[in-house]
Amino acid sequence: MVIKNLENKVKLVTIICGFFLLGCILISVSSLWTARSMVVDAQQKVYVLDGNVPILVQRTTMEETLDVEAKSHVEMFHHYFFTLAPDDKYIKYTMEKAMYLVDETGLAQYNTLKEKGFYNNIMGTSAVFSIFCDSIQFDKGKMEFTYYGRQRIERRTSILTRELVTAGQLKQVPRTDNNPHGLLVVNWRTLLNKDIEQKTKNNY
Structure with a gap:
């Protein structure tokens, strides 16, 4: 009788220990899962200090911001x-800055203009060139863009406005200080570059 009671107590203790061990395992696993979820969630959040006040900003992936970054990259290159x-x-x-954002097609256009004396002519005539972006069309699937803009050329006696349309593709590359968007303009070409208005400056 005593042995039977002892066996029952041993079974009871074994069952209790088993449930206790299972409970510990479940608690440990759930704690690890919760901690991992909290770490992943925290990694998606960035705090920016505005003076002494921390402001929460949400991190986004490249895919989520590709449209905005692509257009900004194209506009920066043309600028x-x-x-x-x-x-x-x-x-x-400015040319060194631009060359970080484009492949050899940009360098080829630069060299062609240089060989024709384009940049020497700018210095000889004291011309000032400005670019204004009208719009940028971007196809995310094909990674292709078309840039529409106007170029203002101011010389001593006149102001010339030209219409400019270029096209190309974008390729993703590692982000650097010189290429903050992590994109590269490839197969860049000029589709249209024509005069649309010329005004004579008033000299007093």
Whole structure:
């Protein structure tokens, strides 16, 4: 009788220990899962300090912001490539900036213009070139863009406005300080570049 009671107590203790061990395992697994979820969620959040006040901003993936970043990249490239002043150091600076954003097709256009004396002519005539973006069409699926803009060329005696349309594709590359969007303009070409208005400046 005593042995039977002892066996029952051992079984009872074994069952209790088994349930206790199972409970510990479930609690540990759920704790690890919860902690992992909290870490992943925290990694998606970034706090920016506004003075001494932390402001929560949500992180986004490249795919979510591709349209905006692509258009910004295309506009930035055209700004550097087509904004010119009668200063050889400034031209060199803007061209170096532009070349980080485009493949060899941009360098080829730059070299062609340089060989034709285009940049020397800018300095000789004291011309100032400005670019204004009208719109950018971007096909996310094909990674193709079309840029529509106007170029303003101001010389000593006149102001010329030209219509500019270019096209190309974008390729994703690692982000760097010189290429913050992580995109590269490829197969870039000019579709249209024609005069639309010329005004004579009033000299007093």
